[in-house]
Amino acid sequence: MKVLVLMGGISLERDVSLASGAAITSALQGNGHEVIAIDTAEGSRYLKESTRLISDDIKTAPPELGQLARYDRVQSLKIANLEELSDVDAVFLAFHGGSGEDGTIQALLDLAGKKYTGSGMLSSALCMNKAISKKLFERDDIPTPDWMLINKKDFDDELYELIRQEFSPPIIVKPNDQGSTVGLSLVEELDDYRKAIELACEVSDNVMIEEYIDGRELTVAILGERALPVVEILPKNKLYDYECKYTEGMCAYEYPAKIPDETTILIQDLGLRAFKTLECKGYARVDFRMDKEGRLYCLEVNTLPGMTKTSLVPKAAKAAGISFDQLIEQILQLAIED
Helix, strand or coil, rough: CCEEEEECCCCCCHHHHHHHHHHHHHHHHHHCCCCEECCCCEEEEHHHHHHCCCCCCCCCCCCCHHHHHCCCCHHHHHHHHCCCHHHHHEEECCCCHHHCCCCCHHEEEEEHCCCCCCHHHHHHHHHHHHHHHHHHHCCCCCCCCEEEEHHHHHCCCHHHHHHHCCCCEEEEEECCCCCCCCCCCCEHHHHHHHHHHHHHHHCCCEEEEEEEECCCEEEEECCCCCCCEEEEEEEEECCCCHHHHCCCCCCCEECCCCCCCHHHHHHHHHHHHHHHHHHCCCCEEEEEECCCCCCEEEEEEEEECCCCCCCCHHHHHHHCCCHHHHHHHHHHHHHCCC
């Protein structure tokens, strides 16, 4: 099968995407597929054995906005005009964040009539927008932490005081449309609220204020219609931040998680429900917090989860007896069969 792997793009999660793309490309080649890998921001093409040119190095912090400014946003969206797209059997999406995960690229591929991995345009857009996701969770009785959405144009002293009254520390402040904890802060003092909000406003027009759930960090991967074993995340920092996610040794993982069977079943059920609520397809990762009383809270659904050597979905697959190469093949087949 001839497969086009798209990665990189203009996103604060660009480095992670390139690392995922390198791993996916290698697995597809190992499975016997003819693979073309393209970084849509650079226009770079990596053919056959030249995949070593794809960087799999992830820095301990995301790229600066200024570093991304050099890329042509229009050029990065010219997917439908790619010569390689015309004769491939499927497109494997290795994007994280930005137009590669928010439904934009998915819409272009739909117009081109191409099969691609992961969720469609609508689901991708819903999952990228944390506020809309939470509204749908609440509609379908999927528990989620209390939250408030603010627009940076409306952020003034009056709104700041309202936030201080409504939310006692600690709280989570995060951009409404970013992943990999980019722009996210765990705020433990009232006097630090403003600084955290201003940080999030640097990367998004809309910022979410969210109740912090003190407890355990758990995640479940969905593959097709199956929930994989639950993974527990044990970061060295108090928060599972960008550094912990992508720096080896900064985080430990239990897979499967050491939790009661009934808790595992409940997380898997809630994960599948969230997956269906947001109309996801193919595969996704659903993130949870569990408080000290054992209550579960769904945080978000990631439609294009990481596929790096430290990523969570490959760990869940390994716990289910699925190798990385097998996981990539199953994701590809789900796209072909859709």
